[in-house]
Amino acid sequence: MITNQVKQKFIEIVGSENYFDSKTERLVYSYDATPNFQSMPDAVIVPSNKDDVASIVKLCNAYHIPIVPRGSGTNLCAGTCPTEGGLVIIFTRMNQILEIDEENLTVTVQPGVITQDLINAVEQRGLFYPPDPSSMKISTIGGNINENSGGLRGLKYGVTRDYVLALEAVLPNGDIIQTGGKLAKDVAGYDLTRLFVGSEGTLCVITEATLKLIPMPETKKTMLALYEDLEAAARTVSSIIANRIIPTTLEFLDQPTLEVVEDFAKIGLPTDVKAVLLIEQDGTADIVEHDMEKIRTICLKEQAKSVQIAKTTEEAAALTAARRAALSALARLKPTTILEDATVPRSEIAKMVKAINEIAEKYNVKICTFGHAGDGNLHPTVPTDARNEEEMERVEKAFEEIFARAIELGGTITGEHGVGVMKAPYLEWKLGSAGISAMKAIKEAFDPNNIMNPGKVFAKETRKRVVVSK
Amino acid sequence: MITNQVKQKFIEIVGSENYFDSKTERLVYSYDATPNFQSMPDAVIVPSNKDDVASIVKLCNAYHIPIVPRGSGTNLCAGTCPTEGGLVIIFTRMNQILEIDEENLTVTVQPGVITQDLINAVEQRGLFYPPDPSSMKISTIGGNINENSGGLRGLKYGVTRDYVLALEAVLPNGDIIQTGGKLAKDVAGYDLTRLFVGSEGTLCVITEATLKLIPMPETKKTMLALYEDLEAAARTVSSIIANRIIPTTLEFLDQPTLEVVEDFAKIGLPTDVKAVLLIEQDGTADIVEHDMEKIRTICLKEQAKSVQIAKTTEEAAALTAARRAALSALARLKPTTILEDATVPRSEIAKMVKAINEIAEKYNVKICTFGHAGDGNLHPTVPTDARNEEEMERVEKAFEEIFARAIELGGTITGEHGVGVMKAPYLEWKLGSAGISAMKAIKEAFDPNNIMNPGKVFAKETRKRVVVSK
Known part of the structure; x- marks a missing residue:
């Protein structure tokens, strides 16, 4: 009040x-x-x-x-x-790009800057800001920092956290602090910068950020590998990395997702295969050529039905744009779309894909799965209807089992979406009660009155851990 | 007691x-x-x-x-x-490499593993662990994590923090917690992993770590650029980066340091120039060739007297080894050697080098300067004698002024050595009292009895800020 x-x-x-x-x-x-x-x-x-x-x-x-x-x-x-x-x-009045520093390769922004606007601005100078959440046309940098957003280029380039050099933030007591700097190295005290990144607005309000930029890669190429077997696609992911190639992007889309995305984007995606991998490599022309050839060989060895390299930049851009639109496309199916981001070590991606499909069958729910396979970061997505209570209960049980399975495989309940309210009841599954206590101690130290985004991250009650049949 | x-x-x-x-x-x-x-x-x-x-x-x-x-x-x-x-x-009984995971590109170690042993073990599998503090032949991974150690390859590859994926740690209350995982992405709660990295043993005792590895670069080349003018060398550093080249290593050594290092290593380093840059690039043969050529052009344009590319791997290794031995070499000069690591944005490196020399003259102390110029991370080093109280007072004043000037230039009091006891009185200069309070709140939340490495990071008293003449 x-x-x-x-x-x-x-x-x-x-x-x-x-x-x-x-x-x-x-x-x-x-x-x-x-x-x-x-x-x-x-x-x-x-x-x-x-x-x-x-x-x-x-x-x-x-x-x-x-x-x-x-x-x-x-x-x-x-x-x-x-x-x-x-x-x-x-933060619509705090939406300025304050400085692009070409000597130190940094950009300083207010939190309300739209991610895509930042990316465009630095690319005009031949510089590159890699984090590219699928929502980047709409999302703000402040939001990206609070959630430690990932994106399609995370496999090679990392996530938002890896690009935040300095923050200006207001603490719950009203203190304004500056962390970090335009510095490649800084060990003056605890790493508050990275503590604040991904803290979901529960520790401070971010009012300015200095982000690291890198030189723009010379060129890139995009490839689509088609599979008749889900697990073969998933195995390819591990195989590429184990062969010491780190592509920029290594995305997985299963058949139900492909169908919906093609219906939305109409760019000629195959809809008659079980899965595709969307693979992008960037760098110098030589490296791109060399890596793409090696990746093609690996895909075929792992039983890809065919491998297609985009012939033009436009075709490549259309493929990536279609992938980015997956959530929007899936959202057209049913009144409610629940998209999750259980994440596993990438060696476990085949097991996780298999588990998701078994869980979908067990609970009789439709699950479309796509995501950043190279990061082990999948987005099992359920088109459903919140008004159908009986179905919603099955959906919830299915997701609980997906989270539990992810953790069993050495994974986590959230790779890039954050905990928020939605996953707070499951956080203890990942962290244990000692981990939760340690995090709560930080929260209470910063925000004794619990005014900063209360009710997020920390749940009033933890869900009972489901027993997963292996 | x-x-x-x-x-x-x-x-x-x-x-x-x-x-x-x-x-x-x-x-x-x-x-x-x-x-x-x-x-x-x-x-x-x-x-x-x-x-x-x-x-x-x-x-x-x-x-x-x-x-x-x-x-x-x-x-x-x-x-x-x-x-x-x-x-x-x-941790001499907790010194095992527990696992090298070639599918997920990780290595799991106990804290007592020697850094160089870890590097050797993963390189045998064609994998690469970039953080390479100069002390790596002796230092342990546990120490590196506690200090967030840097190294010569930090410019291109980052510091220890960027390679820590997961930690097992014992908190002051005796709880054993696991943070992170073999995960490219994980946003399940606050980033305790990175809070613990660089916390200097004041928050927890680290008992196990999982580190990220990357594919071993195909090849590398090493170059020495000789300068008759200190500031021209420093300007070259900014110029290389502004030309969108990120070398693996970009080290600066001034004439007094060169002389001492050559006397120690006897590998034919030039001692009759004012400064040298030691530059290394790695990657595919094409990229290395291309970048080295571009760097050579930039060096000459910025008035390098000459540019020499190491002809053999042995010659390159000898140059790098000599640089790594700088502290040992300097330590032979006088009974006491004080080496600091004030760090500035790389665009300010020329100003900082100039300031260090002016400060040396002002206080009549010998300062040898070398360091990771590409990171803006310099090591002004004073060979002195702790028994000479009058000189020690001048040395301390000189360092105070160096710290103050670094902060004025947007820098920090420590880039890679940590705060410890030595720099605790200066920490507030960088963080302000609000920043110190925020860090103390974390410390008190974790360690109310102040048992974990007490007296480090937080000083009983803050030094009065010196006024720097510009």
Whole structure:
């Protein structure tokens, strides 16, 4: 609850034109891209700089008002759903690229910059920002940092965390701190930069970031390998890496996903095979040529039905764009689409794909599986209907079993989507109670009043671990 | 103080053959590679597994006995000097390489493994572990992780932090936790893995680590560029990066360092020039050839006197080995050698080199400067004599001014050596009081009794900031 008196104080900070609390306006920020989660915030506020943010946070801390920092709300763990009400902070007035430093190969941005805009801006200078979440046309850098977003190029280039050099952040007590710098090396104290990356808005509000850039690769090539056997495709993934080749992208799409994506994108994807691998390599022309040839041989040796290399840049771009559109395409099937991101060591990807299909059969649910196979990061996706309670119960049981199986295989419950509300009940399966206690100790040290995105990461109750039949 | 009763409990855990408290034995562990710091521990203990470590830590927590986890003691910030007494834990019985996983490209090790042994073991399988601190022949992986060690290949490949995928660690309360996994992506909760890397033994005792490996580069070449002008050498560093080339190694040595290193290594290094850059590139033969040619052109354009490419692998290895021996060589000059690692954005390296020379003149101290110029990470080194109090005072003032200038240039007080005791009084210059408070909150949350390497990172008093004349 925000009283009228406190509301006036917020308005003093940002002006009445940047504070919203009508029912319609609150409704817009009551949900994110995660199905089945909705909760009304008390108000929405739009700061213009770090001092605004610090004043807002101080006020929230004094009055114990929950804060939900929000980019474009594309996250899939209900991480930006204001489950406990309070104040949603949005960054549409803090959306500037502040500097591209060509000597130090860095870019400094405000949190509201759209990921794709950043990527375009640096590519115009011949520089490269690798993290490319599928939502990058809409997502913000602030959101990417809070969730430690991955993407299609993660296999070779890593995730958002690997590119954050420095942060400016407002702590729950209102302190503004700077971490890191334009520095290749910095060991002055604990690595707060990387503690904040992926902390899902539960420790601080990020107000500025300096990101590492690398030289733009000279060229790239894209290949599609077609399989009649799911597990052969999965085995190929391990085989490529074991042969000491690290492609930029190594994506897996099963037949149900292919069908839906082709119906959406209409670019001539094969829909009569059991699975495809979408493989991209970048670098100098020589290396790309050499690696693609080696990859082709490995695919064929692992029983690929055929291997097609995109003939033009346009054809390659269309393939990648189609893959990026998988969620949008799948979302057209049924009223509700639940997409998860259980992740395993890449040597276990064949076992995981097999397990997902067995689990789908066991619970009689349709699961389309695609994802960043090279990272061991799969997206089993269920098109369903939240209104069908009986089916939803089976869907939930199927996902529980998928998480449990992933952990048995040495994996994790989430590779890139975050914990949020959605996966909080399963976090202890990965971390054990000692791991959860250690993380809670950090949370309580930073945020004793629990104002920063409360209800996220830490669950009130842990799910009982299901017993998985092997 | 460890009472006889508590001593018996330690002996019950590890056996009397693994617990030492004679004066001679304690003396051996009373100092590390940092000059001018010495303090006697109460005892030394050698655990054989994580359960031993957990039992030891629980006992120390119950009796408030300080713990200093120690690898080979090569660190340069007095991070393993038992300044508050207590128990030194050494890992000579936990020194096994447990697994090299060629499918997932990982290696799992105990903390006591020698860095060079790890590197050799994985290279035999055609795999590559890039972090290569100059002390790697002696240092342990546990020490490298605690200090987030850098090395000569950091420019292209990053530091220890970038290769730690998973940790097993004992927390101050005795809990054993596992963080991360053999996973390319994992966002299940806060990034404890990277919080622990570089935490200098103040948060936990690391008992096992899984490290990322990459395919071994096909080939490499090594070049020496000679300069008559210090700042021209420094400018070349920025220029190479700004030309979108990221060499593996980009080291700077000034004339005084060259002279000393040549006298030590006797490999025909030039000693009549003002500075040299030691540059290495690895990758496929084509890329190496192409980049070396481009780098040569840049060096000459920036007024290099000459550029020499090592003709044989042996010649290249001798150059790198000579660079790695710089500290040992400099240590022969005077009774005391103080080596620091102030770090700046690489665009500021010319200004920093200039500042170091001005500061040396101002305080009338000899400073030899060398270091990882590509990382902006310089090692100004003073050969001095700790018994000469008047000179030591000037040396300290010179270093204070170097730290201050580094921070003014957007840099940090330590790039790879850590804070330890040595730089604790300066940490606030980099982080501000809010940054220090945030870090202290984490420390207190994990270690309320302050048993884990007490007196490190956090200083009792912060040095007054010197005013630097520009």
